[in-house]
Amino acid sequence: MQRRAECDMGVPPTPSGQRGRAKRLNRVLVCAAAVPAMLIAAGCSSDSGSDGGEDKAAGASASASASPSPTVRAAVYTDLPEACGALSEKTLDDLVPKAKSGKESQSDDIATRAGCSWDSLTNNGVDGSQFRWLNVSMLRFDSDVARGAGDELAKEYYAKQVKDVQATDGAKGLEAEPLSGTGDEATAVRYDLKKKEGTFKQQTVVARVENVVITLDYNGAGLAGDKTPSADDLMKDAKKAAAEAVTSVTGTKDGKGSKDDKADEGDKNSKNGKDDGDGGAPGSGAPLESKS
Numbered sequence: 001m002q003r004r005a006e007c008d009m010g011v012p013p014t015p016s017g018q019r020g021r022a023k024r025l026n027r028v029l030v031c032a033a034a035v036p037a038m039l040i041a042a043g044c045s046s047d048s049g050s051d052g053g054e055d056k057a058a059g060a061s062a063s064a065s066a067s068p069s070p071t072v073r074a075a076v077y078t079d080l081p082e083a084c085g086a087l088s089e090k091t092l093d094d095l096v097p098k099a100k101s102g103k104e105s106q107s108d109d110i111a112t113r114a115g116c117s118w119d120s121l122t123n124n125g126v127d128g129s130q131f132r133w134l135n136v137s138m139l140r141f142d143s144d145v146a147r148g149a150g151d152e153l154a155k156e157y158y159a160k161q162v163k164d165v166q167a168t169d170g171a172k173g174l175e176a177e178p179l180s181g182t183g184d185e186a187t188a189v190r191y192d193l194k195k196k197e198g199t200f201k202q203q204t205v206v207a208r209v210e211n212v213v214i215t216l217d218y219n220g221a222g223l224a225g226d227k228t229p230s231a232d233d234l235m236k237d238a239k240k241a242a243a244e245a246v247t248s249v250t251g252t253k254d255g256k257g258s259k260d261d262k263a264d265e266g267d268k269n270s271k272n273g274k275d276d277g278d279g280g281a282p283g284s285g286a287p288l289e290s291k292s
Helices: 002-008 018-066 089-095 150-166 231-250 265-268
Strands: 113-123 131-138 172-178 185-195 198-209 212-223
Touching: 089 131, 089 231, 113 198, 131 231, 150 172, 150 185, 150 198, 150 212, 185 231, 198 231, 212 231
Parallel strands: none
Antiparallel strands: 113 131, 131 212, 172 185, 185 198, 198 212
């Protein structure tokens, strides 16, 4: 009866030892089946964590790229005109008669710093002689994220330059006045400077146009008994020359160069030559300093 019931229930008759081994085998199979399931669950859990890390990294990268980079206003002028060609032939004839050539100031970067000077000595025989010295220097400032915009740097230098001119050692009867119509801002300074050769009438115009500062020095003296030139006449000529130098700078904005490049080039080459040296002369103002 019992064996028939077991057969009827689909369970084969087995000894008790065989039944024990069968139970243990069933437990092994159940455990073995559970292992892949656990691995799958662990794999899903690991993938989920990896996705979260990538999402966070992507979010951080997007946040970093969204942060604006430091910027600064671009400089208007990126070059300087040829200093020895900044003034016209007529202006040079008026200010430094019979000047042989311009002497280009030494500079390791003429696109940033440039200058030129002229001098002349007119011999009037027994009446003595007239001496004239003219110097034009230009300094251009580039925009820099750390230092600031080029025009702001030029403003700072312009103010310092005007102050330095007014502090010239030995200056007598110093006068200064703002000058309109010459660049964005300009100041004209005059004073007398006594030397062993005579009294020199010094005129200096400092002007700024955007990110470029122009300093024009012009002086004259009557030597060997000749009369001292009029400071008013010298200042009038200095202002005219300074305005012309500013115009030569503004012509570089569109790559046009100096306005004087368009005319009388052949005649200018005879006077606007290049030579080493700073063009210094007795009683002269401060020539362009060489950049170390």
